[in-house]
Amino acid sequence: MTVMGRRALEGLKVLEMGQLIAGPFASRLLAEFGADVVKVEAPAKGDPIRTWRVVENGTSLWWYVQSRNKKSITIDLRQEEGQALIRSLVKEIDILIENFRPGTMEKWGLSYEELKEINPRLIMIRVSGYGQDGPYRDNPGFGSIGEAMGGLRYITGYPDRPPTRVGISIGDSLSALYAVIGALMAVYHRDINRTNEGQVIDVALYESVFSLMESTIPEFDRAGVIRERTGSTLPGITPSNTYKCADGKYVVIGANGDAIFKRLMNALGREDIAEDPRYENNAKRSEHAEYLDGIIEDWTKSLPFEEVFKFLDNAKVPAGSIYSVEDILNDPHYQARQMIQEVAVEGLGKLKMPGIVPKMSATPGEIEWAGPKLGQHTEDVLRGKLGLTKEQIQGLKDNGII
DSSP states (O other): OOOOOTTTTTTEEEOOOSSSSSHHHHHHHHHHTTTTEEEEEOTOOOGGGGGSSSTTTTEEEHHHHHHHTTTTEEEETTTTTHHHHHHHTTTTTEEEEEOOOHHHHHHHHHHHHHHHOOOOEEEEEEEEEEEESSTTTTTTTHHHHHHTTTGGOOOOOTTTTTOOSSSSOOOHHHHHHHHHHHHHHIIIIISSSSSOOOOEEEEEHHHHHTTTTTHHHHHHHHHOOOOOOOTTTOTTTOEEEEEETTTSSSEEOOSSSHHHHHHHHTTOOHHHHTTTTSSSSSSHHHHHHHHHHHHHHHHTSSSSHHHHHHHHHHHHHEEEEEHHHHHHOOOOOHHHOOOEEEETTTTEEEEEEEOSSSSSSSOOOOOOSSSSSSSTHHHHHHHHHHHHOOHHHHHHHHOOOO
């Protein structure tokens, strides 16, 4: 995909020292909009995500998406010479992203205080399970633990079954989004407000999840309400559910707006319910949620999905099907908005991958290349950014530093 003109983050220099999901996803988003992202990986091994899930020709298909537009360099961070290379690179960067366990960067002599002495404008994004302080800071934390501690797992699933998970690493991805938001706010404060000051952005996985928990805290505080698992329904929002159709498919209907609810009932020939004051607003309808869901599903079960969807679309009632990845790939709306793109990958040919979010009218993002080979850009970066000679680079290779 090629776009004309500058991208929004061109000129922003980012050094990524994370691995797996949260930190790398954050830098991927920055890279898509033009930031110059250099990813640091361990020599020989690289980021573990290179071998996660479906692998072809020795490389995970996930890797090509997660690391698109990034440059890969290899540095052994456990060795002093490797740490010295990081200090040299930090002199000219805007943002450093790391998602190691708290204390790791300090152990390597790469704490924010030490790096700030080299570059006072440095913005350091630190993503961890529990944050950089507090009694749990040293505990190992993955996204799944953050989802559990943040409250999401407790309310996900059906009341008669154990808590379940969302089928993706949602805790990590949420943290990555907060990392990007924090990074751009810090850049604004430094450059637009002209403070010329860097700062630390401390993102905890559990807090990223917890921040989305809507009204659960005040409801418990004032009314003692503990939100429980409710399956496909959303407590207090009626009707909004998943309903079975005659052909075994499911339709999602969101008719919780007062006017929308009336349109739905009138379309179903239930003017009596549409005009009944017992159902005139969401609060009242929620007292009769099971009854209303039963009426709606009795109707959806009488027709195949396509007829149900067409009927609801004509009635201006929000509805949709539950897409599999195959449905997504074949959907004309996804295609029209360039949300499925093909990217050339050496040894694989064209590989389909997700498009870019958000859409920007003047400075859109772009996929320039898929995730690179391990260490593909090491020599270019060390020569171009640090001015090292071929002999110096060869010496680093001989000593196992890169």
